[in-house]
Amino acid sequence: MRPALLFLFLFTCQANAFQIPKGLTAGDRKEVVRTVGLNSANKLLTNPYPLGGYSGFEIGYSMEFVNVRDLRRLGCTPGGAGCANTGYSDDTEWRFSRLTIGKGLYNDVDLFFSFIPPTGPERISDYGGFLRWSFFQAQFLPINLSALVHFNQLNFEDIYMNRNVGAELIAGVNVDNFALYFGGGVVEARGTFIGPDLSGVCANDCRVGAGDPDLNTGNRTVSNSLRETHTVIGLSLHYDNLFAAAQVDRYRDAVYSLKAGLRF
Numbered sequence: 667m668r669p670a671l672l673f674l675f676l677f678t679c680q681a682n683a684f685q686i687p688k689g690l691t692a693g694d695r696k697e698v699v700r701t702v703g704l705n706s707a708n709k710l711l712t713n714p715y716p717l718g719g720y721s722g723f724e725i726g727y728s729m730e731f732v733n734v735r736d737l738r739r740l741g742c743t744p745g746g747a748g749c750a751n752t753g754y755s756d757d758t759e760w761r762f763s764r765l766t767i768g769k770g771l772y773n774d775v776d777l778f779f780s781f782i783p784p785t786g787p788e789r790i791s792d793y794g795g796f797l798r799w800s801f802f803q804a805q806f807l808p809i810n811l812s813a814l815v816h817f818n819q820l821n822f823e824d825i826y827m828n829r830n831v832g833a834e835l836i837a838g839v840n841v842d843n844f845a846l847y848f849g850g851g852v853v854e855a856r857g858t859f860i861g862p863d864l865s866g867v868c869a870n871d872c873r874v875g876a877g878d879p880d881l882n883t884g885n886r887t888v889s890n891s892l893r894e895t896h897t898v899i900g901l902s903l904h905y906d907n908l909f910a911a912a913q914v915d916r917y918r919d920a921v922y923s924l925k926a927g928l929r930f
Contacts, residue, residue, distance in 0.1 A: 683788040684734050684757035686826055687741025688750040690873050692880060694740040695859055695890045702760075703828040703855035704894055704917050705732045708780060708794050708816040711911045711925040712768065713902045714838025714847035715810060716800040722770030724778075726909075726927025732760040733919050741873075748875075750868060762790060766927070774800035780818070794818025794830070808840045825871045827858040834898065845902040853917075854893040861886040894918070904929070 686698060711728050735758045742749035768778040779795040796816030803810040813835055820828040834851030862868040863886065866876040874881060880888045900913030911925045 682757075682759075682761050683790060683823065684737070684760050685755040686737065686822070686873060687755070688868070688873055689742030689748075689875060690740060690859065692878075692890070695857065695874070695888065696892060697736065697740055698826065698859075699828065699855050699857035699890050699892045700894070700918060701732070701734055701737055702822065702826065703820070703830060703857045704853055704892065704896075705915075705919070705921045706730075706762075706792065706818070706820050706828065707830040707832055707853045707855070707915075708778075708796050708818045709913055709915060709921075709923050710796075710798075710814065710834070710836060710847070710898065710900065711766070711913050711923055712778075712927075713840070713845045713904070713909065713911070713929065714800075714812055714836055715840050715845065716774040716798070716812075717768060717770035717776045717929070722768075722776065722930070724766075724768035724927060724929045726766045726768075726911075726925045728764045728766065728911075728923055728925035730762055730764070730921060730923045732762075732921050734758065734760045750872075762792075764792070766925075774803075776800075789823045790821070792818055792820045810838050810840075812836045812838065823871075825860055825873055829856045830854070836898065843904040845904075847901070848897075848899040850895060850897040852893060852895050854891065856889060856891045858887050858889045861888055 738755050744751040744753050764780045765783050766780040770776050776798045782792040794817050796814050798812050798814040800810050800812045815833045818830050832853035836847050836849035838847040859873045860871045861874045861881050862872050862876045874888050896917045898915050902911040907928050909929050913923045915921045
């Protein structure tokens with residue numbers, strides 16, 4: 667797929683939201699952190715070779731596809747006593763986009779910033795970035811090794827907030843206008859859920875009940891943390907200054923991502 671066609675596909679592929687059930691137990695909350703939190707971590711989605719010092723610059727638009735099928739079974743049973751869920755959700759996939767800007771800093775160190783564009787009716791925001799250092803480049807082979815650290819902060823419709831911090835080791839191979847990269851690392855996610863108000867009433871943004879033993883009585887929230895390893899495999903195609911990238915991140919489930927952009 668040429669980068670121009672991929673651009674058209676990404677811009678016409680609309681982002682969508684989904685429902686996080688109410689009445690979440692401790693086990694349910696960890697499932698949400700694993701599905702929504704970890705899977706929304708920042709992705710490399712670019713050529714593994716460094717941008718090239720002060721002159722290097724990149725801008726790209728990506729779309730990520732997350733499987734949220736397992737969230738449908740979480741929370742209290744719709745119609746049950748005291749359950750605020752009105753029915754089971756039929757959402758199976760979460761799609762969201764990111765705009766990424768990268769700049770070469772010094773020698774083989776690159777810095778990337780990313781955020782979810784404020785488009786569409788969904789009240790979802792995300793910002794973050796990653797720092798990449800290509801610490802090894804073979805002299806006689808088109809192979810390089812990179813280390814990167816990344817961070818992002820997600821706000822999902824003001825009912826769930828998540829912070830991801832992670833590190834990865836990536837090996838890349840560049841041949842002409844094609845690049846292949848793979849590697850893995852660890853991501854730590856911390857998710858925060860809204861609880862009832864001070865009177866114990868659970869409003870529309872509430873996802874945990876007043877009797878939850880983990881409820882923070884000061885700020886009426888509940889937080890859960892999770893750390894997992896994951897693997898990455900991706901490829902990048904280039905045509906002049908245009909590029910297209912595809913990547914698969916494997917946590918417990920697979921997250922698929924596509925990106926198109928300009929690289930100078």
